[in-house]
Amino acid sequence: MSVWALGLNHTTAPLDLRGRFAFALDQIAPTLQSLRSSFGSGSHPQVEAAIISTCNRTEIYCASEHIALDHTFGWLAQSGGVAPALLRSHAYTLHDDEAARHAFRVASGLDSMVLGEAQILGQMKDAVRAAETAGALGSTLNQLFQRSFAVAKEVRTATEIGAHSISMAAAAVRLAGQLFEDLHQTRVLFVGAGEMIDLAATHFAAKDPKSIAIANRTLERGEKLASRFGGEAMHLADLPARLAEFDIVVSCTASTLPIIGLGAVERALKARKHRPMFMVDLAVPRDIEPEVKALEDIYLYTVDDLAQVVQQGQANRQAAVAQAEVIIDAGVQSFMHWLGQRGTVPLIQQLNAQADEWRAAEMARARKLLAKGESIDAVLEAMSRGLTQKMMHGAMAELHAGDAASREQTAQTISRLFLRKER
Template sequence: MSVWALGLNHTTAPLDLRGRFAFALDQIAPTLHSLRSSFEGAGRGRHPQVEAAIISTCNRTEIYCAADHMALDHTVGWLAQSGGVSPALLRSHAYTLHDDEAARHAFRVASGLDSMVLGEAQILGQMKDAIRAAETAGALGSTLNQLFQRSFAVAKEVRTATEVGAHSISMAAASVRLAAQLFEDLQQTRVLFVGAGEMIDLAATHFAARQPKSIVIANRTLERGEKLASRFGGEAMRLAELPARLAEFDIVVSCTSSTLPLIGLGAVERALKQRKHRPMFMVDLAVPRDIEPEVKKLEDVYLYTVDDLAQVVQQGQASRQAAVAQAEVIIDAGVQSFMHWLDQRDSVPLIQQLNAQADDWRAAELARARKMLAKGEDIDTVLQALSRGLTQKMLHGAMAELHAGDAAAREQTAQTLSRLFLRKER
């Protein structure tokens, strides 16, 4: 049995490309049906029993498959076609993994080690939803079920035994942490995000987890702002509206590619006056700056730049690395356990055949014994015949092999038979 994975995420592919391969939860079942149907038509039925699962979030899309024969090229071709790109383009932004590498990746994703935010728990819930969808669609077999159930167990152990989830490495997380120091209850705050790129996406994800009163995305392209805002139940507005509405917001996080500041000192001063000098928390994640540096001098504004946040992020670096190292040890053990189970699965058909053959022999000898008893044969004679018949059937093939072939083959057979049948009881 082979296991393979194909994926692209925030480290390998730009947002627009990832968007081509995003599948909403209600699209998982029909998408899996399409994928599995494509396998049935490939290679003249060589892959009719492919197990499949799709994990799709804002930061990643990953396909996991299991079958007797690996079909990675076909998986790449199918996904490329579904996203309307060439297989070559997809491969340049994707990663392909198989067997232990695929298992390790799944375990790391579930444990939050492959996330934009180290140790974040959201991905685990998203994975569980995706696996339930695959199971409901009838696409999840015993192999992938084992893979993901073990990944969930490993993730639980990582979170219980390490402090991975307690040490975030992102500037977005640092922003939330600092904002929480200023505002007693973030649920009572109104948050404005300026821009709609990956950094704002991440920052919005962090702040949304704290359930603020409102979230607004201000972006030059309204459509892109609306798309991001819709994920958080927020509102979108044009950048041109920013000066007039700035006073509405307690928290402002900005990260655009503008070469000039978008938020000037005068605009902030007017906003503070409208707010009657209630404090504003502002984060400028852009390089060059989105917010004029003079804003930091205002008494009721708490402005943090990329450099300021970098210092916060660096705190606890040693603790984070120690936690990651502990998590990797747990994951290594999980991978080894899964691969051992997978290797054993290769023997299952043979074991089933041996059990079936033994049952046939047993049934035949029992039928013969019952006939002998019906004829009035002595019970000891019947038992002797039954045991003799079973042992002869069991040893017939081994004896035939022992007398077949050349000397070297007979010697190898003799050693195997000795190991199987002449083991000393300990």
């Protein structure tokens, strides 16, 4: 059994390219079905698959008898509508121990833009649940991810990898504080009501801004989040008309197209008499048209723009990283040992079946002898002799077959299997 992975992340691909391969959680099941059906029933049957898609990465993990990286690569390029050569220049491919090590590092927060951040672990668990629900997760990938979660837990328990970690939300608050002298006097709008917005709203609310508003496609969900922060909720459709009211705008939705356009921001600036606006686009694909960044009095940051801020203090955690890598290495070795053993499972099953067949035959023969009145000792002797002969027949036949070299090799193997001393 082999495992392979391919993907692109914040270190290998620009934001707009990552946006071509972003899958919302409710898209995972049909996407996995499309991927698995693309293999067909020919040379790659029974392919296990899982997709992890966040603002910083999209990764596909697969498992099957034979590695099919090229096929998976072609499918991903087609799904994103890009040339395979372009995708290949920004993607990475991994297999077996490299794929396992990568999964363990991702789960542990070592491959994140924010070193040691914990959010990716929850996102991976969501992805695994989605794959399991879609019927795409088999025993091999399930084992890989469960071990990933166990390794991540050990890393966070045994090291200080998460200490002093600056989240994307905290970085946004820090940047906003550089633009506005007093965040207490600002009005903040959050667009969306998902996990990232929840986290961002929590950080900004700690600064006690003048007002907080949540704009969401589903008003009920927006109201639920707004009530936690004493804010108001509004329909997403009302956003263009009310954009000018806000000093800070943080957006993160699952929309496949920008929902805040250049024209809407220009009108908002005019209504604000060009008072500055701080905007953060945490979505992949983008929620805010990139041309907005060129406007005067607009300070627009994307997830990639926040990278420099969140990397501050990383040097303090290098010792923890080294400790984490040791834990991950041990986890990889354990997984590869398990994966290697999986290859002998069919043989073990065949041996057990053969042994059961021999045992059943000798038991049937013994019952017949007992029914004829044979003594128990004679029956036991015959049964033990019959089992021994059946077990030794193949080995004895091999010892008399082949040339001298093959007989010598067979003799060493049989000696190791049958003549080893019990410890």
